[in-house]
Amino acid sequence: xxxxxxxxxxxxxxxxxxxxxxxxxxxxxxxxxxxxxxxxxxxxxxxxxxxxxxxxxxxxxxxxxxxxxxxxxxxxxxxxxxxxxxxxxxxxxxxxxxxxxxxxxxxxxxxxxxxxxxxxxxxxxxxxxxxxxxxxxxxxxxxxxxxxxxxxxxxxxxxxxxxxxxxxxxxxxxxxxxxxxxxxxxxxxxxxxxxxxxxxxxxxxxxxxxxxxxxxxxxxxxxxxxxxxxxxxxxxxxxxxxxxxxxxxxxxxxx
Amino acid sequence: xxxxxxxxxxxxxxxxxxxxxxxxxxxxxxxxxxxxxxxxxxxxxxxxxxxxxxxxxxxxxxxxxxxxxxxxxxxxxxxxxxxxxxxxxxxxxxxxxxxxxxxxxxxxxxxxxxxxxxxxxxxxxxxxxxxxxxxxxxxxxxxxxxxxxxxxxxxxxxxxxxxxxxxxxxxxxxxxxxxxxxxxxxxxxxxxxxxxxxxxxxxxxxxxxxxxxxxxxxxxxxxxxxxxxxxxxxxxxx
Numbered sequence: 109x110x111x112x113x114x115x116x117x118x119x120x121x122x123x124x125x126x127x128x129x130x131x132x133x134x135x136x137x138x139x140x141x142x143x144x145x146x147x148x149x150x151x152x153x154x155x156x157x158x159x160x161x162x163x164x165x166x167x168x169x170x171x172x173x174x175x176x177x178x179x180x181x182x183x184x185x186x187x188x189x190x191x192x193x194x195x196x197x198x199x200x201x202x203x204x205x206x207x208x209x210x211x212x213x214x215x216x217x218x219x220x221x222x223x224x225x226x227x228x229x230x231x232x233x234x235x236x237x238x239x240x241x242x243x244x245x246x247x248x249x250x251x252x253x254x255x256x257x258x259x260x261x262x263x264x265x266x267x268x269x270x271x272x273x274x275x276x277x278x279x280x281x282x283x284x285x286x287x288x289x290x291x292x293x294x295x296x297x298x299x300x301x302x303x304x305x306x307x308x309x310x311x312x313x314x315x316x317x318x319x320x321x322x323x324x325x326x327x328x329x330x331x332x333x334x335x336x337x338x339x340x341x342x343x344x345x346x347x348x349x350x351x352x353x354x355x356x357x358x359x360x361x362x363x
Numbered sequence: 364x365x366x367x368x369x370x371x372x373x374x375x376x377x378x379x380x381x382x383x384x385x386x387x388x389x390x391x392x393x394x395x396x397x398x399x400x401x402x403x404x405x406x407x408x409x410x411x412x413x414x415x416x417x418x419x420x421x422x423x424x425x426x427x428x429x430x431x432x433x434x435x436x437x438x439x440x441x442x443x444x445x446x447x448x449x450x451x452x453x454x455x456x457x458x459x460x461x462x463x464x465x466x467x468x469x470x471x472x473x474x475x476x477x478x479x480x481x482x483x484x485x486x487x488x489x490x491x492x493x494x495x496x497x498x499x500x501x502x503x504x505x506x507x508x509x510x511x512x513x514x515x516x517x518x519x520x521x522x523x524x525x526x527x528x529x530x531x532x533x534x535x536x537x538x539x540x541x542x543x544x545x546x547x548x549x550x551x552x553x554x555x556x557x558x559x560x561x562x563x564x565x566x567x568x569x570x571x572x573x574x575x576x577x578x579x580x581x582x583x584x585x586x587x588x589x590x591x592x593x594x595x596x597x598x599x600x601x
Contacts, residue, residue: 318438318440319438322440346440346441346444347440347441347444347445347578348441348445348578348579349441354441355364355441355442356364356365358440358441359367359439359440359441359442359443360367360368360369360372361364361365361366361367361368
């Protein structure tokens with residue numbers, strides 16, 4: 109654990125939505141090449157914090173963010189940082205699969221194209237194939253790359269969104285409940301994928317499934333009422349949590 | 364700790380722990396009865412203890428099945444997980460202790476056919492009562508989640524080890540005095556060794572209690588008793 113360096117360092121992060129204090133003084137270190145799970149009851153601030161990591165909260169007019177979040181030592185809220193470039197480095201996959209109303213091919217090629225990551229059609233073809241392979245979707249769609257992405261099944265659409273997210277070669281992948289709309293088989297495929305993606309990036313996943321957090325992550329953070337209650341090695345959190353609130357939550361008690 | 368939102372989970376956990384206590388009660392009873400059968404040369408009582416081991420084994424199977432069901436259906440975590448894990452380990456210790464009681468009863472039947480060795484059955488009985496006290500306290504510590512009492516049990520096991528060493532020397536003396544004592548003393552020695560092992564199982568249960576309560580296994584620094592029976596002088600005397 110100690111040989112892994114910090115990918116993201118968050119210090120004193122506070123978020124207000126209007127008069128609501130959504131996130132209270134959160135300090136978190138996200139390790140490189142690690143899957144970090146954020147768990148906690150609805151409204152605890154875990155998704156809010158996830159959205160701070162690629163400045164998705166910038167799009168919420170009432171949101172006010174304090175504190176600092178460093179990606180490889182650089183403050184992502186610095187004036188000089190372009191949020192669009194940041195989101196190419198810090199990709200995101202949402203709860204509901206949301207493919208573009210375009211072909212499967214274009215869904216994946218869109219990001220590399222607008223970020224100028226490929227110089228030729230052949231190179232773009234290569235990126236599309238390798239991303240679809242990484243997302244464990246290639247074999248199912250290789251013969252119909254021109255069909256619309258929205259015509260795929262829910263699980264395939266979510267894997268398409270993952271392929272799209274990794275096409276810009278991000279360094280961090282944020283996943284907000286990526287499996288909540290999927291059946292167990294598709295969930296298992298996505299979880300297997302998450303484990304493979306760890307070789308290349310840091311993955312941060314928000315999940316309501318405690319079992320999923322336990323299965324896929326190496327580190328788990330428990331949020332409650334806008335505060336980070338406990339953060340540690342996943343095995344420790346699920347066998348011997350230190351904070352009674354963590355215990356109450358993960359074991360299904362009234363917390 | 365507050366109850367689970369799903370109350371059936373609490374009922375499952377309470378149910379399996381009630382079975383552990385029932386099993387513990389049967390093992391304590393079997394040990395005391397077996398020691399009494401030895402002391403009073405009561406063959407009927409010894410036979411009863413031997414037959415009773417079946418009920419202990421059946422409880423072990425039932426508890427293991429129940430634990431597997433809880434793991435499969437409820438995916439326990441944190442204290443709940445440690446509860447299920449410790450239940451499984453504790454019943455393992457209890458089952459072994461039950462076997463030792465059964466073995467004691469079996470040997471007491473053999474011994475009742477031989478001439479008694481002066482005072483030896485009394486020493487064994489005292490040792491058995493002491494061990495049953497440890498076992499009882501370990502199980503009480505389990506029920507009340509009392510890590511302090513569990514730690515006390517770990518320390519008190521050294522007393523049982525000392526009792527074992529002193530009966531070991533006593534039997535050695537009897538055997539040297541009169542070779543006709545050798546057969547009964549060998550049986551008595553196995554009995555004493557087995558009772559001493561029950562003490563180790565009680566210590567093991569106490570360690571499970573500490574893990575259950577704190578999430579950490581205690582360091583292996585508990586005081587060991589006298590090591591006379593392991594020294595060269597003791598073996599060379601034989």
